[in-house]
Amino acid sequence: xxxxxxxxxxxxxxxxxxxxxxxxxxxxxxxxxxxxxxxxxxxxxxxxxxxxxxxxxxxxxxxxxxxxxxxxxxxxxxxxxxxxxxxxxxxxxxxxxxxxxxxxxxxxxxxxxxxxxxxxxxxxxxxxxxxxxxxxxxxxxxxxxxxxxxxxxxxxxxxxxxxxxxxxxxxxxxxxxxxxxxxxxxxxxxxxxxxxxxxxxxxxxxxxxxxxxxxxxxxxxxxxxxxxxxxxxxxxxxxxxxxxxxxxxxxxxxxxxxxxxxxxxxxxxxxxxxxxxxxxxxxxxxxxxxxxxxxxxxxxxxxxxxxxxxxx
Numbered sequence: 001x002x003x004x005x006x007x008x009x010x011x012x013x014x015x016x017x018x019x020x021x022x023x024x025x026x027x028x029x030x031x032x033x034x035x036x037x038x039x040x041x042x043x044x045x046x047x048x049x050x051x052x053x054x055x056x057x058x059x060x061x062x063x064x065x066x067x068x069x070x071x072x073x074x075x076x077x078x079x080x081x082x083x084x085x086x087x088x089x090x091x092x093x094x095x096x097x098x099x100x101x102x103x104x105x106x107x108x109x110x111x112x113x114x115x116x117x118x119x120x121x122x123x124x125x126x127x128x129x130x131x132x133x134x135x136x137x138x139x140x141x142x143x144x145x146x147x148x149x150x151x152x153x154x155x156x157x158x159x160x161x162x163x164x165x166x167x168x169x170x171x172x173x174x175x176x177x178x179x180x181x182x183x184x185x186x187x188x189x190x191x192x193x194x195x196x197x198x199x200x201x202x203x204x205x206x207x208x209x210x211x212x213x214x215x216x217x218x219x220x221x222x223x224x225x226x227x228x229x230x231x232x233x234x235x236x237x238x239x240x241x242x243x244x245x246x247x248x249x250x251x252x253x254x255x256x257x258x259x260x261x262x263x264x265x266x267x268x269x270x271x272x273x274x275x276x277x278x279x280x281x282x283x284x285x286x287x288x289x290x291x292x293x294x295x296x297x298x299x300x301x302x303x304x305x306x307x308x309x310x311x312x
Contacts, residue, residue, distance in 0.1 A: 040118040040119055040120040041118075041119060041311045041312065042115055042116065042117045042118070042119070042311065042312040043115075043116045043119045043136065043287060043309065043310070043311050043312070044113060044114065044115050044116070044308075044309070044310055044311075044312060045073070045113075045114045045116075045136070045137070045138050045229055045231075045307060045308075045309050046109075046112065046113045046114075046307065046308045046309075046310070047069065047071065047107050047111075047112030047113070047138075047140065047305050047306070047307050048106070048107055048112070048306045048307070048308060049104050049105065049106055049107060049305070049306045050067055050069065050095055050104070050105050050107055050142075050303055050304070050305050051102070051103070051104040051105075051303065051304040051305075051306075052065055052067060052096070052099040052100065052101060052102065052103045052104075052301070052302075052303060053101070053102075053295065053302040053303065053304050054101060054297075054300075054301055054302040055099055055100050055101050055103070055301060056144055056222065056224075056299060056300040056301035063097075063098040064096070064097070064098025064099050064100050064103075065096065065098070065099040065100075065144050065301060066094040066095075066096060066097060066098070066099070066144060066145035066146075067094070067095050067096060067099060067105070067142065067143065067144055067145070067224075067301075067303055068092055068093060068094055068095050068111070068143050068145055069095075069107065069111060069112060069140050069141065069142050069143065069305065070088065070089075070092060070140070070141045070143060070153065070157045071088070071089045071111065071112055071114065071138050071139070071140050071141075072086055072087065072088050072089070072138065072139040072140075072157065072160060072161045072164055073086070073087055073089060073114035073116070073136075073137070073138050074086040074087075074136070074137055074138070074139065074161075074164060074165065074168055075116055075119075075134060075135065075136045075137075076134070076135050076168050076169060076172040076173060077132055077133070077134045077135075077172070077173075078132040078133055078134075078135065078172055078173070078175050078176060078177055078180065079132040079173065079174075079175060079176035079177065080132060080173060081173050082173070083134075083169075083172075083173060084165050084168050084169035084172065084173060085165065086161045086162065086164045086165035086168065087161055088154070088157045088158045088160070088161040089110065089111060089112070089113075089114065090110065090111075090154055091108060091109075091110030091111035091112075092111065092150040092153060092154055093108075093111070093150065094145045095107065107305070112305075114138050115312070116136045119134060119136060119233055119287070120134070120233060121133075121233045121234055121235040121236075121286075121287055122233060122234055122235060123234075123235045123237065127177055127234070130176075130177060130178060131177065132176060132177045133177065133232050133233045133234055134232070134233040135168075135172055135230060135231065135232050135233070136231055136233065136287065137228060137229050137230035137231055137284075138228070138229045139160075139164055139226065139227075139228050140226065140227055140228075140229070140294070140296075140305065141157070141160075141223065141225070141226040142223075142224040142225050142226070142296035142303045142305065143222065143223060143224060144222040144224055144299070144301055146222065167194070168194060171190050171193055171194050172194065175190055189276075191230070191273055191276040191277065191284060192276045192277065192281075194228075194230065196281060222299045222301070223298065223299065224296045224297065224298045224299055224301050224302075224303055225296035225297055225298045225303075226296070227281065227282035227283075227294045227296065228277065228281060228282035228283075228284075229282055229283050229284075229294075229307060229309075230273070230277060230282065230283070230284040231273075231284065231285055231286065231287040231288075231309065232269070232273065232285075232286055232287060233286075233287045234269060234286045234287065236286065236288050269286055270285045270286045270288075273285045273286065279294075279295075282294060283307075287309070288309070289309060289310050289311070290308075290309045291306070291307065291308050291309075292306075292307050293305065293306045293307065294307065
């Protein structure tokens with residue numbers, strides 16, 4: 001069964017949707033083709049600006065913060081072994097030579113822009129026919145620079161990317177769309193697990209591997225916080241108006257209720273994902289255009305990073 005926030009959609013509707021896809025292929029070839037095989041495109045998660053909401057080094061003994069971010073981009077396909085990738089972007093450098101409260105600075109693309117080529121947002125027919133959606137996202141660690149060489153930190157974050165890849169693969173690659181549809185509560189728990197584990201591992205693995213050396217440097221870089229942005233490749237237009245009208249023609253009056261729920265499924269999945277990853281962890285949802293900001297707080301500082309998600 002497929003569950004939305006309030007109403008269960010009977011399994012019979014899944015059969016109806018699949019049957020309808022074959023009927024549409026005959027009656028409306030161009031429409032059916034567009035539904036079943038959506039066009040892939042490049043999607044971008046771009047971290048544009050960092051604002052020092054509360055600077056750490058703002059006493060008369062200090063000359064302000066030197067913030068930067070380290071970003072790991074990742075992608076994986078549900079139910080597909082070996083599909084997980086995780087890469088550290090690099091481009092580490094201080095974004096400001098002495099930021100005080102309220103100062104904003106531009107994040108260069110080399111440090112904050114993650115492009116994901118050939119992403120297909122699956123529609124309703126693809127999902128009900130058993131195609132597994134992709135998940136794309138970023139892990140961002142906000143830092144305040146002190147005496148640690150950037151080459152040294154880059155080595156640590158490359159190790160963190162490999163740890164994150166294994167964590168993501170262990171959950172996403174072993175979960176199929178059929179399981180997501182059958183038990184969204186369990187799926188929500190898995191998404192929470194992904195976000196929690198990769199966020200913690202992205203932070204901890206760096207310090208587990210190089211912590212002793214950092215301490216020996218005398219004035220190591222300060223870790224402010226880490227958060228995850230996580231999006232599932234499902235199209236906002238799950239079903240075209242033509243397909244919904246066709247399904248309504250096949251359904252009983254009672255079936256209209258299920259079809260209405262089916263049409264609202266993307267919003268339901270979006271809200272379920274959002275609930276699975278609270279603001280303290282990051283942000284999650286379906287892959288769509290969106291703008292948002294994440295606050296990173298710790299070690300006496302709060303940095304706000306603006307994000308933009310869009311197709312190219």
